[in-house]
Amino acid sequence: MEVIAAQALIQALEQENVSIVFGYPGGSILPVYDALVSSALKHVLVRHEQGAVFAANGYARATGRVGVCIATSGPGATNLVTGIADAYMDSVPLVIFTGQVPTTQVGTDAFQEVDITGITAPITKHNYLVKDHRKLLQTIKNAFYIAATGRPGPVLIDLPQDMLKTKISFRYPKSASLQSYKPVLEGHFGKINEAARLINKSRRPVIYAGGGILISQACEELKQLAEVISAPVTNTFRGLSCFSGKHPLFLGMLGLHGTRYANLAVNECDLLIALGVRFDDRVTGKVATFAPEAKIIHVDIDPAEIGKNVRIQVPIVGDVKVVLQALLPLLKKTDRAAWLQRIEELKSLYPLFYHQENVLKPQFVLEELYRLTDGEALIATDVGQHQMWTAQYYRFKKPGAIISSGGLGAMGFGLPAAIGAQLGLPEEKVILVTGDGSFQMTMSELATMVEQKLPLKIFILNNQSLGMVRQLQEFYYDKRYFGVNFEFVPDFVILAKAYGIPGYNVSTPDELTRRLPDILNTPGPVLVNCLIDPRENVLPMAL
Amino acid sequence: MRHTLTVLVANSPGVLYRVVGLFSRRGFNIDSLAVGQTENVNVSRMTIVVEGDALVLEQVTKQLRKLIDVIKVSNITAEEFVARELVLAKVTANPTQRGEIMQIADIFRARIVDLGRRTLTLECTGDEAKIKAFEESLRPYGIKELVRTGKIALLRGSKYTNVNNIKEEAM
């Protein structure tokens, strides 16, 4: 059947089982919007393209499916850049469509023309400019395949307007056509054996588990591994929620703002089992002094991550779930009582702590949220201190229950990502923990939230400052505070009202405890402005 | 240490900037880069000479392999291979000097490809050492302009770095 390319594109999305796209229109992309008119595909109109790409990102993280977003050429496309970079850093599968000026004008600095494939080359897994309509459908097939397989990531497709209006016959290819892209899933058997030998011999193993566990859905295998070999588990920030925060073997997060006992355990271990991680500098600090006594086993699907930052004794390229399934039968059940006793000792010597006072402490807010949701909620965060307090004090139980910008640390991520997550998982309770700074970056998406009738529970941990940066100035710049304290912060409760949302100010622990059950049980959205102690810091701060 | 990499890439738009962008972004040093079509019209071959230790080289290779358009990366440094570079040099040559320069050309089996009123343009191919010696010999006459292609290389004998049956891409 002959259709115009833009209609074929929408049909292709249906073939890829896409049910929702996030977007913002403009001239160049109009053929696609025209095709959406008669499609069953749900289109979520955001208020800024950054909102579209962050929402697609939150959707993808929550559901494990490919997130899709659409923007027009020029400024529409450039507004996506931060969200694309975020997906690239955190390995989130996205397919992004951008409008482009007609092929006849490409390269002429036409109105609203930017070289978006050039701009995004270093922050996409791959990208395409489709000048030839005959290549459109195969390109879309390839894009979904590339985005979702191997180490996932964003793929951008740039669509010149005249191409979108060309007639083509709709025949959607069955498979991707790529010359050499073939992710390796199975680990090398010899290496897996070697890993098993090291593990069986080890006396003080620690498992260092990251986002790869969530991506390959290896949480169950991870749990088995930890329990069989009696090894404590520490998480990267991106890996949080892949291992239950309530499990006795859980060490919490490691690295800069990790628990003292996780960092000490890594310091003392004789074997580090690194699973789906990338030895990020926020984790390792100085590479030379990281895990000084340990041999390291590193499993990752991306060969380039292995040996990139740290010397590895047993490198295993493969999907971490597949590798763990091969590894588990080779392991001896061991109780390692002395080591676990040492771990318990570290935990009791150096617990996470804060001083409860009569003012509202951010850590207390997170503890209360944890208590009342029993760790079952989906928590989206923004970036800053509130994000780290969430990582420390909310003990995640469900895989994928934290939606947060890790590698890029992009403020403004929270609200749109929470919107995407809630749309992807309508049954879940989605809570946004944000900061007064971050929230002001994308709070225009409140309109999207209301329009989509989403019952988000928004907690602004309001310290009237860019707290995380203020903390850096306190520690490293002799308290020369500059550009971090807001002289004006809007009244968020009145703001909520403008959007027709109930809003509350909460400024004492008692008030929070009293109000929280009702807030969490409200059927619709609620905004809670938590006036927290502005002097509070994120501790520990290791390294 | 310097390494010679042979990189087969799909002939798609943007492949060159992806490769070059990767080198600059990750701080790898390219000594030379030569690129052109191969026996297969869908495939280009890049010969890249890169400076760095074993770790750098491992990263370069792995990062190149991650690019979707890269089909194959071979490090041929330790293998037996034939490497050539072509240089064109335009030197000052007054009628009295021409004889001397032509003698130099003879020694290097270079060819005169253009003759101006006060200049000679020479073409020479060879490995790095030869090209360097050639350049040095011409220098006293005054090299006005010089251009090099960068090194290209193939393995000796019956060894290959290409891949069989590269699909006629639908793309």
Ligand SMILES: Cc1ncc(C[n+]2csc(CCOP(=O)(O)OP(=O)(O)O)c2C)c(N)n1
């Ligand atoms: C887009 C962006 N710009 C700047 C930063 C640098 N930065 C990191 S945390 C932070 C402060 C965040 O303030 P807020 O959202 O109020 O969170 P708080 O630290 O106060 O909890 C800033 C400015 C960033 N991460 N992202």
Ligand SMILES: [Mg+2]
């Ligand atoms: Mg703040």
